[in-house]
Amino acid sequence: MNNVKLIKTIRDIPGDQYEQLAPGHRLCAGCGVSAMVRLVLKAVPDPKVVINATGCLEVATTIYPYSSWKIPWVHNAFENAAATGSGIEAAFKALHRKFGKKMPHVIVFGGDGGTFDIGLQSLSGALERGHDFIYICYDNEAYMNTGIQRSGATPRGAATTTSPAGKVIPGKMERKKSLIEIAVAHGIEYAATASLAYPVDLFNKIRKADAVKGPAVIHYLAVCPTGWRSDPALTVEIARLAVLTRMWPLYEVENGKYKINVFIKNPRPIEDYLKLQGRFRHLLKPENKWLLEKLKQDVESFWNYLVSKTKE
Amino acid sequence: MRMYVQPKLLLWLGRVNDMVKRIGLNGDEAVALAVKQANVDVIAAYPITPQTIIVERLSEYVNNGELDAEFVPVESEHSALSTVVGAALTGARVFTATASQGLALMYEILWIASSLRLPIVMALANRAFSAPINIHCSHDDAMAARDAGWIELFSESVQEVYDLTLQAFMMVEDENIMLPAIVNLDGFILSHSLADLYVFDDQEVTNLLRKDRPLYKLPIDFKKPATYGPLGLYDYYMEIKKQQAVAMRNAYKYIKEVFQKYSEVSGREYSPVKTYEVEDAEIVVIALGSMAGNLRTIAKSLRKRGKKVGVISLTLYRPFPEDIILKTLKDINVVVVMDRFPNFGAPGGPLFEDISATLYHLKKRPMLLNVIYGLGGRETSPKEIENIFERALKISKEGVMEEKEIWVGVRE
């Protein structure tokens, strides 16, 4: 990707005068979403418009009459953020062509609920049509806003309120969907994963996504102390462990070419990551070892798949 | 009484010859032509019988360079209306069209569009709801949408389809109205039937509609950013809804002004309610959509035989023209309300309920008979229509009504 202004260190991140998310929102203490939003809004130049699916980010930042967004922000419904973004992008294209209005950067935020499950069709259509926007899925791995119910993004073995760690069925039995693979299958130019523990990487990926003339998808792991039952202070540490244990590989796909951004040669044991979260506590019990093994297999096989893709 | 103003009469009134064109189109094509002439900016629609011709024609116009618009080939009706909502927020002129199941699929967004007071025009080719799946005309979809806060217009002919589509743009973009509008056209009966109609020149439509953008009162503005679609909890939701409800009531006055202006410019008269021979009528039959024309034809022949019958049809269905209905019906003996919608457990069909509620407070009220007809494209024959009039006359004479609801045209 040419001519993209990438940064090298945290100091290069624009300062407070570029802050476009204001405090006073009702996100949980220690929420892993808003710090990412702050970085995204600084990485993308003005003018910009944000479209947000129903979910934690939307609800907590826009309780009438309080709003934390310093830029134009639109919420339509749960499963149509990508479609709404398509409409805004198409309208500005027409207004630009017919009336000379300036084209803004279009950013769409959706949770794993609004992206993986109910919003998948809308995202798929938008990707196929090639609208020029960045789609950022902030994945806290369950429908957190409505009370921690499982989603297609919930990892295998995790306990949620609709996949509880019960006596007969100990947690979610199904594996996690891969959003980047789905996005790449649409033939888009750029898709990447991101983690809060690697802010410069995240910032640069947003810049790269913005540079694409067409759709780009960012899949961001949002640590959720409330839903994951973790200590709010450990949000960044958990986001780092996710990467270091290979549970959350940091990689990007540019025009079909895979690149692992942070190659984990000697992964930390997965238990280090799991033991900090109440939602996985039952997995560390001996009677659930079989499920833990399956989760480890998921992680290993996906990592191997990624490595083989980088060698293509 | 409605008037068609013939071209010769217009010439006599001093209008230019080539500004009045008479051509043959079907209802769908008439919608597409009106939308093209309106110079929309964004179209997002998903094909569904019997609206497909609208979508096809519009994409032809765009791909041939006749219409400079973004045609967004969305992957479902839900996305169609969502896309159009996003586009309308920028202040662009937008359009979508659907029918039946498509309307049902986009239903949740209907409420959002009207709540945000967006200038959206939607053509609805009225088609029955499944199951069983049926592609022909019922008013199921129009009635499903009636409570969602949209202006609802019903066309009776292909001419009206064209005219009402243009008037819909005038209404939604009026700063005193600011509500989205649905233009109903009976599926297949109007959408696919070729008829003659008078159309404007492109320039005349350009002059009729607003030329500026943004068309929305609070458009996305980078110098004055705003937050659209927030969470409105129990401390604010009701106020926001009340404002919307009052806006719908107040819109009535301005909608009538749009009808008035359009009548002057086109020479074809439009108003919320069309009445035929009601002044001294004993009984009146009311219907929405294409049935109205059939009713008038039968009524005309009955009048020739001295029967005192009248016909009403509503061009404007939402906001409901209560004042005109009250004035017109208060002294009638028997009113037959025809609903092209199955009644499942309600006190009457939707139009029957609207009429009943409107007439309720009168000291002396007409007797009301509800007729369910035409479901899923079932034809109502002239004989069956005549029987309805006769039945009403009988009720009027005897002062007694056996059943308050009858289904016409169904095999026992």
Next chain:
Amino acid sequence: MSKLKGWREVAIGGTILNVPTSLEYETGSWRALKPILNQEKCVKCLLCWVYCPEPAIHRHEDNSVEIDYKFCKGCGICENVCPTKAITMVREGE
């Protein structure tokens, strides 16, 4: 926002104007723990500023930081990420 608006006063569609209005909602009252910053130990790495979810940490021109107690929810991320232990979480009210 002490007095609630009547139905005539809300903007159409419930749209929020004059953003960002959340600055009037001071979430500092949520705190059970409060971060105390020892400026002498601070090396201006800016990690706390990057990661603060609110944000309730201001970054000055010289890259020094300052905590905004009006909005700090006391999550403790800043203490956890600080490489020199310049931030300590203490009980609110101490």
